[in-house]
Amino acid sequence: MVVRVELAEAVIVDDPSFRALLDDTELARADRKRVPTPFIGAHALVRTVLGARLGVPPQDLRFRRLCPTCGSRQHGKPTVSDHGGVAFSLSYTDSLAVVAVTDGVEVGVDVEHVSEADFGGFARVTLAPDEVDAFDDLHGPDLLRARAQVWSRKEAILKATGHGLVVDPTEVVVSPPAEEPRLVAWRASEAAPDVVALHDAPLGSVEHRAAVAVLADGPIEIVPVSG
């Protein structure tokens, strides 16, 4: 069955009116950050998108978190309180926020600025040994774009399952950058998801790469929505 994923993208801007959309917990988290603007912009986007979808004023939404690793409710994958029929995932960089929303199907989205993939140990911290060869013929900007795409595929899966980086990304093998996105192998000791569908998310920003994962057979249909 096709899984519809609504995807919203917003450039991070310093808009003072966004603070009024956030709750006290979010504002406290924002104010602990050296640069609060990306956090505030990203959470304003989540609230605006979910509020429009659910017919609720953005500032009235409440969220819960649950960590599948330790059971804590202080961190872990967030869900919207009182609206079980909708699931969402948020990802952001210093300059872009992306939100994915489904009709309750577990979803993960990840966005990466291609420059974040420009470091020497990328293969060691991100790739399984059998994934490395696919990057051999890539250089310069092509290499960074390919790295960012594969990295976002892995993190999208780990955000859909809720594990996050508790699972080592080198133990989550995805298809090579030039191939259709799919989960190839789950080598982590944590329980593998029964089914995963993966999609490279189209973005307006050419400096970023993103992917969406859902815990369903798929395929995924991406529907752009405004923030």
Ligand SMILES: CC(C)(COP(=O)(O)OP(=O)(O)OC[C@H]1O[C@@H](n2cnc3c(N)ncnc32)[C@H](O)[C@@H]1OP(=O)(O)O)[C@@H](O)C(=O)NCCC(=O)NCCS
């Ligand atoms: C989830 C995670 C991969 C996101 O990493 P990132 O690339 O820095 O950040 P992104 O912008 O892509 O995503 C951040 C958002 O993902 C969501 N998120 C947080 N934890 C999540 C999880 N376990 N699963 C899915 N989504 C999660 C939140 O909305 C978060 O936004 P916020 O921090 O502003 O509230 C990373 O924070 C992580 O690994 N967290 C788990 C660590 C953990 O749980 N440790 C304790 C285990 S006991």
